[in-house]
Amino acid sequence: MVYFAQGKASSSTLYHILMKNIRVLSSLVVSVFLLVLITACDSGTNPLIPEENGQTFIGQLPHAAKSKILWFCDYEDGTFVKWEDQGTGTYYAGGGIFITDEQNTDYGIVSNYTYSGNNASFASIDNAIQPGNSKAVRFMRWTDKAWNENGDYFPDEAYYSVFMRFPEEYDPTKDSGNDPNNDGGWWNVFQFKSDNNDGSQPVVLLDIYNDGSGMFFGLIVKDYQNDNSSNHTQEYSVQANPLLIEPNKWIHVEAYYKKSKDYSGRVIVWQNGVKIFEKENIRTVLPPGETAVWGIGNYTDYIGSGTEAGKAIIYFDDAIVSEVRVSQYLD
Numbered sequence: 173m174v175y176f177a178q179g180k181a182s183s184s185t186l187y188h189i190l191m192k193n194i195r196v197l198s199s200l201v202v203s204v205f206l207l208v209l210i211t212a213c214d215s216g217t218n219p220l221i222p223e224e225n226g227q228t229f230i231g232q233l234p235h236a237a238k239s240k241i242l243w244f245c246d247y248e249d250g251t252f253v254k255w256e257d258q259g260t261g262t263y264y265a266g267g268g269i270f271i272t273d274e275q276n277t278d279y280g281i282v283s284n285y286t287y288s289g290n291n292a293s294f295a296s297i298d299n300a301i302q303p304g305n306s307k308a309v310r311f312m313r314w315t316d317k318a319w320n321e322n323g324d325y326f327p328d329e330a331y332y333s334v335f336m337r338f339p340e341e342y343d344p345t346k347d348s349g350n351d352p353n354n355d356g357g358w359w360n361v362f363q364f365k366s367d368n369n370d371g372s373q374p375v376v377l378l379d380i381y382n383d384g385s386g387m388f389f390g391l392i393v394k395d396y397q398n399d400n401s402s403n404h405t406q407e408y409s410v411q412a413n414p415l416l417i418e419p420n421k422w423i424h425v426e427a428y429y430k431k432s433k434d435y436s437g438r439v440i441v442w443q444n445g446v447k448i449f450e451k452e453n454i455r456t457v458l459p460p461g462e463t464a465v466w467g468i469g470n471y472t473d474y475i476g477s478g479t480e481a482g483k484a485i486i487y488f489d490d491a492i493v494s495e496v497r498v499s500q501y502l503d
Contacts (some may be wrong), residue, residue, distance in 0.1 A: 186199060187452050203412050229335070233501055234466070240495040242326060243316045247291040247489065250281055257318040258360040264313025266323045272308035276300070279309045287335040287422045292489035294389065295470040301482035303352055308471035312365075313493070314463055325463040329407040331425035331494045332466045337487040341419045342473045343382035343477040350474075357381070360471040362425055364439075367461035369400045375438050375456055375464065378425065380417065382477075387417040389425075391441060391449040410446045422489070426499045431457045431464050445499040466493070479503070 228246050230238070245254035252269060260268030271277050276298045286292040295309035317323035344359040351357070363377035379390040391409040396402070417423060424446055430438040437456030441449040457464050468488055475484045492498055 183271075184318040190218060201387055214426070224300065229287060230492065232288075233498065237494070237496055239500060239503060241492060242330065242433055242495060243493040244311065245491045246289055247281055247293050248289050249291070250274055250291055251338045252281075252293070252311070255313060264318045264323075265319040266318050267311075267313035270308070270310040270312060272306050273297075276307050277309050278471075279311075281485065285337060285339075287337070287489035289489075292335075292487050294487050295484070296470070296485040297470050297475070300480045300484065301461070303346055303350060303355075303474050304472040306471065308360075308469060310467050310469035310471060311488070311491075312465055314465045316459045316493070321347075326466070326493055327495070329428070331426055331428050331497050332469050332492075333498055334362070334491040335422050335424050335489040336468075336490075337422045338387065338417060338419050339355045339485060339487070340478050341382070341387060342380075342475050342484050343387075344380065344472050344474055345382055345470045345476060346474055357474055357476075358472060359484075361469065362427070363467050363469075365457065365465045365467065366456070366458040366463070368396055368402075368458040369460065370501075373402060373404070373458060375452075375458065376427075376429070376454070378427075378441065385416075387419075388414045389417065389441070390446060391439075391451070393439070393451055393454055395455065396458055407451075408448060411450070413442050413447060415446060422501055424499055426497060428497065429456060429464065432458050433459055442497070442499045 228248060230241070230244055230246055232293055243254070244282050256268045257265040259265065260270065269279065277296065279293065279295045282294050283291055286296070295306035295311070297309065300307045315323040342381050344357040346357040354489070359380040360374070360377050362379055363374050365372050365374050367373070373394070373396055375394055377392050379392050381390050387410065392406055394404045394406045396404045426442045428440040432455060434454050435453055437454045438449060438452045438458065439449070439454065468491065470484060470486045475482050478484060
């Protein structure tokens with residue numbers, strides 16, 4: 173019961189009545205909050221995800237799956253705040269947007285290319301025609317929330333996923349006369365990085381190659397045996413039965429990533445719910461790094477085909493980090 177003063181009363185009496193009312197109201201507020209939280213947990217919902225937003229992929233997931241989502245960005249707020257918090261490089265940021273060659277890159281929010289809901293994002297590069305001169309837009313994330321919002325690193329085992337759309341067929345292959353670094357061509361669109369004593373290093377990444385019949389994913393695993401150097405060896409894996417990346421269609425990419433500094437790490441990759449790669453007994457976090465950083469983006473130094481040589485754009489929607497595999501819920 174809430175008590176209200178009636179008639180005349182001393183200031184002391186009014187003070188005690190007021191304080192009693194505040195204590196009662198505070199108790200009611202706390203009780204209501206706990207009831208809402210307990211109800212959400214009991215029903216398998218995640219209070220961070222609006223239940224009424226049934227127009228998005230995330231909104232349509234089962235309650236049990238929503239409750240396991242650690243972080244997501246569906247761009248429905250029209251911003252990149254979920255990627256970079258209050259801004260890339262700010263003190264409490266748990267992520268950011270990292271650019272190489274600002275004059276030849278761009279990114280933003282679009283409403284004409286979406287997998288679900290009203291908004292998606294894009295990352296574009298231009299003039300990628302000089303091998304060795306990289307262009308990159310990278311959306312990176314390493315915590316579930318900003319540090320000043322009780323954020324924490326993603327757990328040792330989690331699933332990282334996103335929808336991608338390529339408006340046309342591209343080819344990053346370099347001919348022998350246009351390949352000074354003898355790398356054959358590369359295109360990094362999904363990666364995990366970690367820090368060693370020489371800086372931030374890519375550890376596991378999805379590469380796109382074109383064998384003349386279309387675009388496909390390859391998996392690159394890099395091993396840094398000297399933790400004071402960027403020198404590494406790498407293994408490039410192709411699919412036993414390659415799944416085509418069809419232009420102008422949304423595809424879903426998901427990776428299970430187990431963090432490990434002692435070669436007990438593991439990565440599994442699914443394309444549209446079909447497992448395409450699995451690697452075990454790999455090092456997925458580099459000493460002295462504390463965690464792995466996940467990223468999606470558009471990153472290469474050469475695009476040889478498309479409407480315009482050197483130009484490529486990728487659309488992204490519904491990025492998710494979860495404790496369960498969300499691609500099992502694809503239509």
